[in-house]
Amino acid sequence: MDDMTTNPAIRKMTGAEMVVQAMKDHGVEHLFGYPGGAVLPIYDALFQQDAVQHILVRHEQGAGHAAEGYARSTGKVGVMLVTSGPGATNAVTPLQDALMDSIPLVCITGQVPTSLIGSDAFQECDTVGITRPCTKHNWLVKSVEDLAEILHEAFHVATSGRPGPVVVDIPKDVQFATGTYTPPQMSRAASRYHPRVDADRARVRAAVELLASAKRPVFYTGGGVINSGPEASRLLREFVARTGIPVTSTLMGLGAYPASGENWLGMLGMHGTYEANLAMHDCDVMMCLGARFDDRITGRLDAFSPNSRKVHVDIDPSSINKNVRVDLPIIGDVGHVLKAMLEAWNELGLTMDTGALAEWKGQIARWKARNCLAYRQDGDIIMPQHAVKRLYELTRDRKTYITTEVGQHQMWAAQFYGFEEPNRWMTSGGLGTMGYGLPAALGVQIAHPDALVIDIAGDASVQMTMQEMSAAVQYEAPIKIFILNNQYMGMVRQWQQLLHGNRLSHSYSEALPDFVKMAEAFGGVGLRVEKAGDLDGAIREMIDIRRPVIFDCCVANLANCFPMIPSGRAHNEMLLPDEATDEAVANAIDAKGKALV
Ligand SMILES: Cc1cc2nc3c(=O)[nH]c(=O)nc-3n(C[C@H](O)[C@H](O)[C@H](O)COP(=O)(O)OP(=O)(O)OC[C@H]3O[C@@H](n4cnc5c(N)ncnc54)[C@H](O)[C@@H]3O)c2cc1C
Numbered sequence: 196m197d198d199m200t201t202n203p204a205i206r207k208m209t210g211a212e213m214v215v216q217a218m219k220d221h222g223v224e225h226l227f228g229y230p231g232g233a234v235l236p237i238y239d240a241l242f243q244q245d246a247v248q249h250i251l252v253r254h255e256q257g258a259g260h261a262a263e264g265y266a267r268s269t270g271k272v273g274v275m276l277v278t279s280g281p282g283a284t285n286a287v288t289p290l291q292d293a294l295m296d297s298i299p300l301v302c303i304t305g306q307v308p309t310s311l312i313g314s315d316a317f318q319e320c321d322t323v324g325i326t327r328p329c330t331k332h333n334w335l336v337k338s339v340e341d342l343a344e345i346l347h348e349a350f351h352v353a354t355s356g357r358p359g360p361v362v363v364d365i366p367k368d369v370q371f372a373t374g375t376y377t378p379p380q381m382s383r384a385a386s387r388y389h390p391r392v393d394a395d396r397a398r399v400r401a402a403v404e405l406l407a408s409a410k411r412p413v414f415y416t417g418g419g420v421i422n423s424g425p426e427a428s429r430l431l432r433e434f435v436a437r438t439g440i441p442v443t444s445t446l447m448g449l450g451a452y453p454a455s456g457e458n459w460l461g462m463l464g465m466h467g468t469y470e471a472n473l474a475m476h477d478c479d480v481m482m483c484l485g486a487r488f489d490d491r492i493t494g495r496l497d498a499f500s501p502n503s504r505k506v507h508v509d510i511d512p513s514s515i516n517k518n519v520r521v522d523l524p525i526i527g528d529v530g531h532v533l534k535a536m537l538e539a540w541n542e543l544g545l546t547m548d549t550g551a552l553a554e555w556k557g558q559i560a561r562w563k564a565r566n567c568l569a570y571r572q573d574g575d576i577i578m579p580q581h582a583v584k585r586l587y588e589l590t591r592d593r594k595t596y597i598t599t600e601v602g603q604h605q606m607w608a609a610q611f612y613g614f615e616e617p618n619r620w621m622t623s624g625g626l627g628t629m630g631y632g633l634p635a636a637l638g639v640q641i642a643h644p645d646a647l648v649i650d651i652a653g654d655a656s657v658q659m660t661m662q663e664m665s666a667a668v669q670y671e672a673p674i675k676i677f678i679l680n681n682q683y684m685g686m687v688r689q690w691q692q693l694l695h696g697n698r699l700s701h702s703y704s705e706a707l708p709d710f711v712k713m714a715e716a717f718g719g720v721g722l723r724v725e726k727a728g729d730l731d732g733a734i735r736e737m738i739d740i741r742r743p744v745i746f747d748c749c750v751a752n753l754a755n756c757f758p759m760i761p762s763g764r765a766h767n768e769m770l771l772p773d774e775a776t777d778e779a780v781a782n783a784i785d786a787k788g789k790a791l792v
């Protein structure tokens with residue numbers, strides 16, 4: 196008897212059917228896609244089932260960011276399906292975005308038939324060549340007999356170890372051909388790629404002993420804690436509670452430790468808090484958990500935390516010593532490592548030097564008193580920080596997910612929206628992709644239909660993927676697009692003002708669309724607020740609308756985002772709100788219209 200008669204899961208089917216079957220077998224409930232000639236067999240197979248729901252986006256970039264939002268907010272893999280040629284090239288930005296932010300993404304691309312590959316066929320492009328540097332791995336499937344195994348491997352690689360995007364490029368004849376489908380449990384993928392998750396015990400012990408000996412310790416946490424899953428956040432909270440050690444996070448790790456937690460220092464880095472950055476600079480032991488010493492964090496490398504001993508916990512060995520040399524690397528999943536650290540802490544009966552820790556916290560309290568996120572809200576003109584703060588206050592008691600675009604509004608969101616839980620914050624950190632937030636919000640809303648999903652946006656960024664409002668309307672996804680409309684590419688303008696002699700070269704958003712009318716044109720709802728006194732009422736109105744909303748929040752045009760460590764400077768060379776008062780900044784609150792150059 197052959198396998199097919201003994202195991203009913205092994206079946207003959209077409210390549211297109213295998214794609215859908217593999218999705219079902221890997222628990223995929225939603226995929227984001229856009230059809231075209233080279234994927235029509237797969238679309239046909241999708242048509243004939245209803246286990247996997249297809250969400251039709253309006254541009255393949257939107258499919259990718261929606262899948263990213265879906266993945267980040269659920270902890271599951273995001274799946275996208277695009278056609279060959281322009282479908283695949285339009286997917287490149289979200290693939291690179293997912294690679295840099297460690298988001299698990301499976302991208303299925305159609306390809307011209309195998310007999311035409313290399314002939315400049317209609318809508319042919321070298322998808323595996325183009326996506327090789329922006330994926331964790333990619334495959335061109337040359338035979339239908341290889342397809343099932345490749346699909347299982349793709350899901351395994353995307354979700355194991357350091358998560359990331361993968362591409363499976365499937366020529367049209369392979370989709371039509373019939374072959375043998377073997378289920379995931381018969382796949383050899385897991386034996387070929389099995390990244391280490393459990394840490395070396397001796398290193399874990401050495402790390403906790405080092406921590407216990409510290410006088411000025413700090414936890415530097417990152418996106419890896421989110422990647423590891425909610426248990427890692429729980430263990431982090433337990434470890435912080437046990438030791439009393441102050442904790443900061445990168446942009447990507449927000450929510451792993453609660454913003455209301457008593458040991459919270461705020462975000463660190465270029466736009467991080469004064470206290471977080473100075474704690475990093477002056478600490479004697481730094482425990483890095485799932486963060487990658489990005490340049491937005493380190494600033495000037497030779498001045499980065501000069502006197503600390505550094506422990507680096509990371510699942511990806513290639514992250515270790517990449518930017519900063521560390522004293523004690525630990526390879527493993529941060530959740531597993533935290534569990535082992537807590538066990539070792541207890542077994543060894545360790546305690547912190549409470550006197551030294553109290554002194555360190557006293558120093559941190561003095562830095563905190565500097566009130567580095569201060570801004571002035573008086574009068575009618577809405578300060579952007581105030582808008583985010585009010586949004587936070589009025590939504591904090593709900594199940595709220597925040598996505599962002601890229602720019603000042605993104606940093607204000609990170610600074611002023613207090614995240615209490617992991618997986619509630621979706622932002623493009625590594626690539627900094629304008630246009631990420633709206634489609635990401637769509638993906639989040641599809642995964643969490645009853646939640647409040649808000650894209651905190653900028654007037655420039657939101658125009659990059661605005662077309663996905665149409666998808667939101669189609670799928671009755673009541674996303675809220677909260678635009679901090681300053682009529683500028685604010686972050687660009689800020690850099691031009693502070694670092695390029697205030698020459699505001701092409702950063703004014705000339706000819707902005709009427710966002711209210713635009714929302715209405717899409718079939719959504721538009722709201723506009725111009726006065727601070729009207730803000731709360733309008734936010735409440737927005738929350739209650741169960742349809743997609745664009746909220747045009749007109750804010751002070753020239754407000755700047757502080758603190759700011761200018762590129763290449765050290766942590767202790769930070770610009771604070773009242774230290775950067777050149778005339779334009781001082782006038783920011785009153786400025787409307789063109790810049791006061
Ligand atoms: C305009 C702008 C301004 C910015 N300013 C700031 C700023 O002020 N501050 C800031 O923090 N960022 C800022 N960023 C974001 C910044 O560019 C980086 O994206 C961010 O700092 C990287 O975060 P991370 O180190 O947590 O790494 P991630 O990119 O989240 O990487 C996670 C790390 O953890 C590892 N990992 C993954 N999974 C696991 C696991 N299960 N277990 C263990 N390890 C794991 C990975 O291998 C990787 O090394 C800004 C971005 C933009 C666009």
Ligand SMILES: Cc1ncc(C[n+]2csc(CCOP(=O)(O)OP(=O)(O)O)c2C)c(N)n1
Nearest residue numbers: 602603604627629653654655656684685686
């Ligand atoms: C696709 C893309 N192009 C260009 C940039 C460079 N960039 C970073 S922030 C920014 C301006 C963003 O303006 P806006 O969306 O209005 O947000 P604001 O900074 O005003 O809050 C630009 C152009 C980018 N990050 N992404």
